[in-house]
Amino acid sequence: MNQAGVLIVAAILVIPALGAAVLALVQDDRRGAWLNAFVSFLTFGCALALLVERPAPGPFLIVDDLNVVFIILSTLVGFTTSVFSGSYIAHELETGHLTHAYLRFYHAMYQMLMFGMNLALLSNNVGLMWVAVELATLTTVVMVGIYRTPAALEAAWKYFLLGSVGIALALFGTILVYLAARSVVGEGLDAMAWNVLVANAHKFDPAFLNLAFVFLLLGYGTKVGLVPLHAWLPDAHAEGPTPISAVLSGLLLNVALFAVLRFKSIMSANPAALAPGPLMVGLGLLSVVFASFMLYRRQDIKRLFAYSSIEHMGVITFAFGMGGTLANFAGLLHMALHSLTKSAIFFCVGHVAQVKGTQRMADIRGLTASHPVLGWSLGLGVVAIAGLPPMGLFMTEFLIVTSTFARAPVLAIILGLSLVVALGALLLRLNGLVFGDPDGRNDPTKASFLPVGLHLGIVLAAGIWLPPGLVAWFQYVATLLN
C-alpha cells in the first residue's frame, strides 16, 4: 500500500547523496550551481510528496506528523538557499575568494549536508539520528572553514571542538536512553526506535531518563546554540559563506532542536521522570536575555544576525518548555517562520556584503538610497525578525507572551522586556544600515531576489492568514508534543 511512501523516503535520502557524488565531479561551476539547485528542488518535491503518501515506520526510518513539518521546511529552505547560492558563489568566484576546486567541494558538501539533515529528521533510531547529526555538523565545519582565512579556520576549529564535545555528551545520553529502554523492551533495535520508546516511556526507569535528558539537552543544545553552549555559533555564521550561514540558522539549529523535542516527548511520556519543561524554559530564557544584550556591541553584520538566531532559538525552546497547546503551536510556527525569515535576511546580508565589499556595519550606510530593493528587503526582514506586524513572527510572539503571562507572569515580563531590548538593538543597527547617506563602495547588485521575496512573502502571508489545513496540522502536532 505504501510502497510509494518508501520510495519517496528513499528518494529524499538518495537524491542528495547521489547529488553530492555527482557534484563532486562536475567541472563547470555554473552548471554545478544549477545542478545543485535542481537536486535540492527534486528533494523538495519528494518531501512535498510525503504529504500525500507516507510509509509505515520501519526500524530505522520513520515519517510522522512531527518530522514531516521539519522535512518540508528544511528541503524548501535548502532549495531556495541553493538558488541564492548560485548567484552568490559566482560572485565569490569572481572576487577570488574561492577556487573552482573548492567550489566543487562546496557543492558536494552542500548536498552532503542536506543528506545528513534529512537523515537526522527521518531517522527512527536514536543512534542513527546521532550519526546523522554528527555528519551534518562535520560537513558544516568543513564549509565554515572553506575560505581558509585565519578567522575562518579559527571559527571552524572552535565549532569543531565544541560540536564534538556536544556530540559526545549527546551520545552518552543516547546510551542511557537505550539502557533505560532495554530493561523494558528488551535488547536490540527496538530499544532505540522512537515509536517504541515513546510508547513504552512510562515504564522506563525515571532516573535513567533524567540523567539521559540532561546529557541530551546539553549535547543537542550545543547545536541549537543555547547559552552557554552557543559560543561556536556567531563565529561560524560570520566566517563561513553566507549560504551556509543561512542553512545553519535556518535548518541545522532546527534539526538539533527537533532532536531535543523527540527526547522531550519521551520524558513527558513518563510521569515519574523530571519534567523537561523547566530546564528548557531556563536555558531558553537565558539565551533570549543573553543574546538580546549581545546584539548591541556587534560590529559584524553576520554576527549580529547570528546572535539574533540564538535569541530566537531561545524563544522557541522557551515556548516548547512552557508546553501547552498554545505555546507549542506558537513554538512550531515561530520555528518555521524564523527559518524562513532568518535565511532571507542572510540572503540579503550576503548581497550587501558583496556590494559593499565588507561585513563591518560601520562601513554600510544608506542602503535604501543606494540599493532600494536590497535595502528595503533587508529592512523588511529585520522588521519581521524583530517581531513587528504584519509579519508572522508577531503572531507567534503574541501567542507566546500572552499565553505565558497568564501562567508565569514574571517569565513573560522578562521575556517581553528582553524582546524589546533586542528590538532596540536591531532597530539601532537597521537605522545605520539602511538609512542615512550611502558611502563607501556601491557596486551594483547582481542578485536574484526570488528567494528573498519568496521567504518574506510567506512570512508576510503567515502574519495575515494561515491556511486552516496547516493550522489544524500544527495544532495536532502541538498536542502530540504535550
Place this chain on the structure above:
Amino acid sequence: MILDAFVQLGQMMVVLALAPLLAGYVRKLKALLLGRKGPPLLQPYRDLLRLLRKEVVLAHSASWLFRVAPYLIFAATWVAAALVPTFATGLLFSYAADMIAIVALLGSARFMLALAGLDVGTSFGGIGSSREMMIASLAEPAMLMVVFTVALLAGSTQLSTIAAFMQGPGVGLRVSLAMALVALVMVALAENARIPVDNPATHLELTMVHEAMILEYSGRHLAMIELASFVKLLLYLSVIGCVFAPWGIAVSGQGLAAYLGGLAAYAGKLAVGGFLLAVFETAIAKMRVFRVSDFLGAALMLGVLATLLLFVSRIA
C-alpha cells in the same frame, strides 16, 4: 421676559456709562489722597471723546489684526460686563455665560490685546505682551480657583444663582470665603494693571505692562481700548460686589422701587470699592515685575487653599 430684556439692556447701558466715571473717580481720589487737586471726575469722558475725534496713526508694519483688535477687545469686555448682575439679577441672557465663561471672555480680550502688542514689531510691545501673558498665566488660575470656591459653596457657577445664595442664610462667615475674597482682590489688581502689579499712570517705564502693549495705538483705537479697560475695572468691582456683597441686588419681578434701590446699592458698592482701591494704591508701592509672580502665586495658593478648606469647614 420683556422686563428681563429691559434689565439686560439697561445693564449694558449702565455699565458702559458708569465705567469712565469710576475710572475718573478713582483717579480723583488718588490725587486727593496725594494732596493734589486732580483732574475733574468727568475727565475720562473728555479723553475718550478727544481720542475718538483724532485720526489714527498706524505703523507701517501694522496689519489688519492691529486695526480689528480694539473693537473685538471692547466687545468681549463689554459682553462680559453685561452678563454680570450689577443692580439686578434675572438678566435676559444670564444663562449665556457663567462665571467661568466670563473669565474666559476676558481671556479672549487679553489674547487679542497681547497679539496687538506684538503686531507692530517693536520691543516695547513685546515686553508688554510677554509680561501680560505671564501675569495672566497666574491670575487666571487664581481667578478660577476663586470661582471654584464660590461655586462649590453655592453649587452653581451662575452668577445670579450665586448672588441669590449669598443673600440666603446658609452662608455665614467662612474662612475659605475670606481667602477667596483676598485672592479675588489680588487678581483684580493684577488684571486691571493697578499698583502694585502695574502702574496705569506712567509711560516710558520699563516695568510697564498694559501701557506698553497699547503704546502704538492712537485715536479711536486707543479710545476703544481705554474704554474696554474702564469697563474691565468696573466688571471686577461688580463681580466682587455681586458675589461677596450681594445686598440690595434687585431680583427680577420686583417693582421699580427695587430696581432703583438696586441701582443705589450698586452705586454705593462702586463708591466704596473705588475708595478702597484708591487708598490701597496710594498706600503701597509698585513691585518689580518678577515679584509679581510671587504676588499672584500667593493669590493662586490662597484660591486653592480656599477650595480645600471648604471641605474642612463643611464638616465643621
Place this chain on the structure above:
Amino acid sequence: MIAPLALDVAHLFAGGLVLVSFMLLYQDRMTGLINTFALHALVVSLSVAWQAYIQHAPHLYITAAIALGIKAVVIPIALHRIIRRLGIHRTIEPVVGIGLTMLAGIGLIALSIMVMLPITAQAGTLAREDLSFALSVILLGLLMMISRRNAVSQVVGFMSIENGLILAATGAKGMPLVVEISVAFSILVALIVIGIFLFRIRERFETVDIHLLHEHRGEQP
C-alpha cells in the same frame, strides 16, 4: 546470565580506565601524556574485547580492534610526530595547579557516583558502578580539556572522553550500531588530529596553544 566473575573483570577494566584517566590528569610532559593516553586506549580496547567475549557479540571485536589500532597505536605515533615537527615545548602548562585538578577530579567522580545512585539495579548487567565509571571518565576528560592550555592535550582529553563513551556503549548489552558509532567517532578524532596538522601545515599559527589561536577571530573587542 553472565557469571559474576565476568562482571568483576568488566568492573576491573572500568575501574582501571578511571585510574588511567587520573594518570592523564597529572601528566605534565607531552610525551608522558601521549603514552598514558595510549595506555588508556589499550585498557578500553581490552574492556571492549572482554565485553565482546562475555556478550558473545563478535562485532564488538571490531570496535576493540579500532580502538586498539587507531587510538592506541596510530594516533599516539601521529601525535609524537606532530610534537616533533612542531617542536612544541615539552612541558604542558596547566591552567590551575595539578593538585587542584586532582581534587576537582575526585569531586567529579563523587558527583558521577551520586548521580548514578538512584538508578535501580533492574537496569541490567551494566550496573551503576560501571556506568558511573564511564561517566567519571567522561567528566575527567572534560576536565582535562579545560585545564590544559594546549591543543594536543585537548585532543587527548577529547579522546579520553570518547573512550569513556565506548566503555559505556559496549557495556550496554546488545546495543545496536555500536560499531558504526565507534567508527564514526574514530573518524571524528582522526579529523581533529588532521585539523591540527592542517593548522600547522598552513603555516598560519605559530603555535597550537589555543589561547594564541583565538587571536585570529573575526571580531576583535
Place this chain on the structure above:
Amino acid sequence: MALEVLLWCNAALLAAGAAGLLLARRQGATPLVYGASLCITLVALVAAVVSLLAPGSLGATRVLPVGLPWLGAHFRLDALSAFFLVVINLGGAAASLFALGYGRHEETPGRVLPFYPAFLAGMNLVLIAADAFTFLFAWEFMSLSSWALVMAHHRRPGNAAAGYLYLLMASFGTLALLLAFGLLAGPSGGYAFDAIRQAPPSAGIAAVVLVLALIGAGSKAGLVPLHVWLPLAHPAAPTHVSALMSGVMTKVAVYGFVRIVFDLLGPPAWWWGALVPLVGGITAVMGVLYALMQNDLKRLLAYSTVENVGIIFIGLGLALAFEANEMTGAAALALTAALLHAFNHSLFKSLLFFGAGAVLTSTGERDMERLGGLIHRMPRTAFACLVGAAAISALPPFNGFVSEWLTFQAILLSPALPQWLLKFLVPAVGALLALSAALSGACFVKAFGITFLGRPRTPVASEAVETDRFSLAAMFTLAALCLLAGILPGYFIDALAPVGQALTGANLPRQEQLDWLTIVPIAQSRSSYNGLLLFFFIVLSASVAAEVVHRFASAASRRSDAWDCGFPDSSPATQYSAGSFSQPIRRVFGSVVFRAREEVDLPAPGDGRAARLQVRLRDVPWDVLYAPIARLVGFIAGHLNRLQFLTIRGYLTLVFGALVTLLMVLTVWQ
C-alpha cells in the same frame, strides 16, 4: 452595513498604499494617492457619522477568516468606535486634502506615498478591531507605518534618532498592552473582546491591567513621563503626517485606553480616579510648559499635543472616579468632556500643523526666530491659524473652550465624591487644568505672534508667498469646524450621547431642544453656556461699535513709522524674539520644572565683545528615567560582551560548568 463599508475602505486604503509603492517613481502618483485617500476617508467619515447618528446600525460585528487562525479577526462597530472613526477620518480627509497641495513639495515621494494610506488604514483598523490580536496587530502596524513616515526624511540630522526612539517606545507600549490582554484573556486564550467582557477580571488583576493600559496607551498618547519620543517624532515626519500623528493618532491611543478601561475592565476602583487625573494634570502642565520653551514651530505644536492629551486624561480619570461611586450622570459628563476635547483637539491641532506646514513650504523655516510678519505675506494662512490658536487656547466662542468648560463642570461635581482623597485631589487637578489653560494661551500668543506678526526677521520670511489652494481649503474647513463646534456645541454633545450611554449607562440631558442652543450639562440653575449668543453678541457689539465710531467720530487714518516711545526705528532684530517672549514664564516656572540655567556673559565696559545670554533647559524625565535605563543597557551589554572573546578553553569551561551544574541539580532534585 456601515461596518462592511469601513472594512472595504480599509482594503481600499491598503490598495492605495500598494499603488503608491508601484507608482512612486511615476509622475502624478502624488495626487492619485492623496486623492484616493481623501475620497476613501470621506466615505468612511460618512459611514461613521451615519452610524453614530442612527444608533440602530451600531453593534454590528463581523468575523473575517484572517489573523489568529482559530479565532479569526473580529470586527465590531459600536458607538465608541464610531465616534473615534469620525475623528480619525475627519483628520485623515483634511490631511489628505492638505497633502494634495503640500505633497507636491515632497522630494522623496517614494518614501511617503506607500505608507501614508497604510497609516490611515492602520488607525481605522484599531478602531474596529474586536479581539486582542487584531487590535494589537493594527496598533503596531499603525506604529510601524508612521515610523516609516517619520523616517521618510532620514537624511535630515536627528530624524533617525527620533524614529528609533519612536518605534522603540511604541513597541514598549505594545508590550504593555500585550501583557494587559494576556491577563484579560487568561491562559485559555479567550482573546475576543466579547469573551473578555463575559469574564471580567478580579480586582487585583484589573488594577494591574489598568496600570499596563495606562503605560501602553499613555506611551502612544504621550503621557508624561512616556512622552519623550513625541516631540521628536511628530515634527520629523512630513507635515501632513505630523498633523495626523499629533491630531489623530494620539486619539487612537485615547481610544485604546477607553476601550480597555471603560469597556473591558469591568467596574473601576475609586483610586483609579485619583491616579489617572493626577497623571493627566501633570502631563497637561508639563506639556504646555515645555511647549512654551520651544522655538521650533512644529515641536511647540507637538508639546502642546502632550498638554491636550493630559486634559483628555483628566476628563477620563474623573469619569472613572464618578463611575466608581455610581455617579453615572457625572461620569457621563466627564467622559463627554474628554471625548469632546479629543475631537476638538484633532481639529485645531491638525489646523495648526497645516499652518506650520504652509509656513514651512513657503519659507523653508520651522524656527520662529527666523520668521515673523507673515500675516502680510500669507494673510489667509494667518487668519486660519489665528482661529486655531484662539481655539487651542480655550477661548470662547471657539470649541476648545467648550470641552474645557465641561471638564471644569465635571470637576465642580467632585464634592459629592465620598473618598476624601478624591475630594481634595480633584480640585487640585482643576487648578492644574486652569494653569495649563492659561499657559497655553501664553504659548499660542507666542506661537502666532512671533511667527505671523511683527516684522520679518529674515529675508526668507519677507519673501514668503501664500500657500496653495488645497492647503488653504483644508485649513479653512477645519477653522470653520472649530467655530461651528464652538458655537453649536449642543449638537456635538448629543452626538456623543450613545457613547456615554454605552460606557457609563447614563446621559447628559438632550441639548438640542434647549432654547437658543444653550448647553446645560446638569441643570439650568447650576451652569449653562451659550457659545452662539456670545459669538453673536461679540460680533454685533464689535461691529456696532466700529460702525458708530466710523460714522460719528473720525474714520481718518494715516501710516507712519512706529512710535515705540520715540526711539528711532531700528532693525527687526530689536523685536521681541520667541526666546525673550517666554523668558518671564521661564523665570517663574523654569527653574523648578526643567532646572533652567541662565548664564549671562556681560563684557566689561570698553570690551568690544558681544554680550551673550545662554539658557540651558534640562529635560527632567529624560535625565531621571531614560538616561539611566540607556546607561544600564549599555553597561550590561558591555560586560556580557566579554563572553564573545573567550578562548575555546573558556567556552569548554562554560559547557563543563553547565553540565556539572545540571548534574548537581539532578542529584539535589532526586
